[in-house]
Amino acid sequence: MRSLCFSPKTTSSSSSSISHYPSPSHRLGLSTPRRSFSDSNMERTLENAESIITKWNPDTSTFAKVTSLFYENRGEARDFIKFVNDLQKAMHFTVTENSSSEKLVRGQNLMQIAMKRLQKEFYQILSMNRAQLDPESVSARSSRASTRSSTSDYEDDDGTEDEIRRTGDSVSEVEHVSTIVMDDLRLIAECMISSGYGKECVKIYNIIRKSIIDEGIYRLGVERIAVKTLFNGERILCDHVFAASDSIRESCFTEISKEGASILFAFPETVAKSSKKSPEKVFRTLDMYTAISEYWPEIESIFSFESTSAIRSQTLTSLNKLGESVRIQLTEFESWIQKDTSKSPVAGGGVHHLTLDVMTYLSLLADYSTALAEILADSPPPSKSFLSEYHFDISDSDESLAPAISLRFVWFILVLLCKLDGKGKHYKDVCLSYLFLANNLQHVISRVRTSNLKYLLGDDWISNHEVKVKQFAANYERLGWDHVINSLPEDPTVVMSPGKVKECFKKFNAAFEQTCRKQSVCVIPDSKLRDEIKTSIARKITPVYRELYKTHRLKLGRERNLALSVKFTPDDIETYLSDMFLGTVGSGVS
CATH class of the missing domain: 1.20.1280.170 (Exocyst complex component Exo70)
Incomplete structure (x- = not known):
């Protein structure tokens, strides 16, 4: 009988003294009074437990079959749990004194009925409170540490509920109900585990909560909210419900999250390997890199178990692959600028489509400067001596976000300007060529001023290139209007x-x-x-x-x-x- 083989983690001092030190009656050979004491204690416990357990036997009562104990009367539900725990302790005590007592059979029958009832309650609470146990609601709780430390034992349950009522004004109704539901699940789980029915409890939990994870992954895709709420909420819930057993906490969370997490964190690696090329791909790649990078501490904490180490490894692999993909795409972007072969002059010396496309790309790219600083940290930057010839003030000050990143953006713009210089030569009218260069450089400066590029390139870069615009404009004016002036x-x-x-x-x-x-x-x-x-x-x-x-x-x-x-x-x-x-x-x- 497994309920006799599983006892609470700690036993009372009275139990210890009975187990190891013979009483005076035993020393005198009077063992019958001890058995009578054991039997009478067992009898009282059976009488107390039998009435409430049989009342909620779904096999003999239509009322018990269609009604939830915890939903109908939470006070009676707590009594139910108390009497089941008392019965388990009494049976454990009795078996050590008189393993042939017929009262053990009665107790075991009652225990089976009680466990069947608790399985039903556990399933109903999990399945009927999906909204209250939504990961986002659970994540709203302060932290896993505080959740695990907040006891939900029977003895403190009244105080816990009073505290919940007192703080009800400061939390939402959903969070309030969520706390009550989580405490009910914890009461049931601890009772079933201590009674030797942990396997049944875990099976129910894993089936229902894994479906929540799988549904969330399907709905959220690879959005970063999956880490912030979905897995975080599930870890908090699992830690709370199975706080009594570290091994069960680990096995449950691993079982319900491993498959979904593996799919989620392997997806970025798949994207990084994709052969599809488009300018927009780099931003999607950087979005995923940023999400993983920003939430890596949370990922490391949520999947801290040894059994989830593969998820942490997969996450780091995806992060590295994404970084490698970004480096390749930036190289391809530079090559794309240099390979532009359009020779038709822009009408009226206006802004070239290459200028528009490149500056839109770089303006968006500048929003990812932090991620790019990490990704390009080990990449060799362009030659500083070469860039210095183009009026870029290179500072080694630690105040700059990342000198290597600044150099990279300066280089991209320099490649563009060199390309535009060649395109300006396609104009038959030289004055129009200068106007073309002035227009395009002015557009470059404007996009720098109105984006995060201004923090990467600096005021000196802007000032130096504004001087160049004035020079181009002066040349246009001289060649185009001097005939009138003269x-x-x-x-x-x-x-x-x-x-x-x-x-x-x-x-x-x-x-x-x-x-x-x-x-x-x-x-x-x-x-x-x-x-x-x-x-x-x-x-x-x-x-x-x-x-x-x-x-x-x-x-x-x-x-x-x-x-x-x-x-x-x-x-x-x-x-x-x-x-x-x-x-x-x-x-x-x-």
Whole structure:
């Protein structure tokens, strides 16, 4: 009879004294009184236990068959557990004194009925309280350590429930109910284990909770919440319910979580090995790397058992494979930039699609700087001496996030700029080539300023490249508009003959019309750069033309075809210039 072979972990001092020290009656050869004492104790225990156990026998009572003991009356449920524990102790005591007592048979029959009842209760509580035992609700409890240390023994149960009521205002109703349900499961588990029915208890638990894990893995996929709530909640629940036995805690948690965890943490390795190539793949890979890396302490803690060491190993393997995959993808990204063979000039000297794609990619990539610092820690960085030629201030200060990461991003942008320099040479009009370089570099700077790239590249990098934009813009202005500027006299107020004035206006009209027609196709997407270039051009043309117009227009006033000589008022010039670089001016000037 297994209930006689399993006793509580600790026995009372009275039991020890009875087992090892013979009483006076025994020394005098009077053994009958001892058996009478044992029998009477067993009889009292049987009488107390029999009424409540038979009341809840599902085989003899329709009420007991359709009603849950713990749901109907938790106070009576605690009494049930107490009397079963008392019966087990009395049977253990009796078998050491009188193993042939017929009361042991009665006790064993009652114990079997009680265990059948508790199995039914254990199953019902687990299956009917899935919401209350949801891993997220369980995870809301403070920690596994505090959960295991909070006793749920019968003697303290009233106090525990009072404490729960007192703290009910500070926790949600779900957490409150979750705590009660977990304590009920623990009471049943400890009673069944101490009575030798741990195997039945564990079987029920494993079947139901494993289905929760499997369903969660299917629903959550590889989201990091699986670690934060699913496995963490299951570990907390398992630790609490089977707090009485370290070996059972370990075997149960391993049984219900090992398969799901192996699938979850092996998936990133599968992704890393995938031959499918796309720019977006690196971000998915980095998401998984970041999730595993950030939650590694929790993973290590949750799967701390020796029997779950394979899960920890699989997790580290996946982490390494993901890192290796990221390094390969970054190398492929650099190669992709260098291999771009598009030769068609962008209309109006606008921003090239390569610039848009690369800077979008790098802006998103900068959000993973911490993970990239780990992944690329052992990778050789680009040559500092080579990069220093391109105005990158290289600092060895520990204040920077990771110098190697900064160098890597600088290198990617440098590869892009070199590629753009080659594409600028495809323009037949040199001034348009400079505008192309200004537009594209301005877009690069803008994306750096508005993303985490600014923390990696630094203010000096931004300032140095803004100077380059101004140089490109100045070259465009010189080559594209000097013809107009030079058509105006150095001193517009100098005395001139009507013929000279007429010639001066005609010269300006021709230069301005030609240039506006030619430059009307130009586009400057960045509003700040567009305003700067327009302002610079207008500053060199409008004030001089206004003085020329104000000073000499009247000299041509008596001519019948004045409009042929003076086609533009100063306000017209300002209007045309203000509408430039939107790709819509040419027809108006014509």
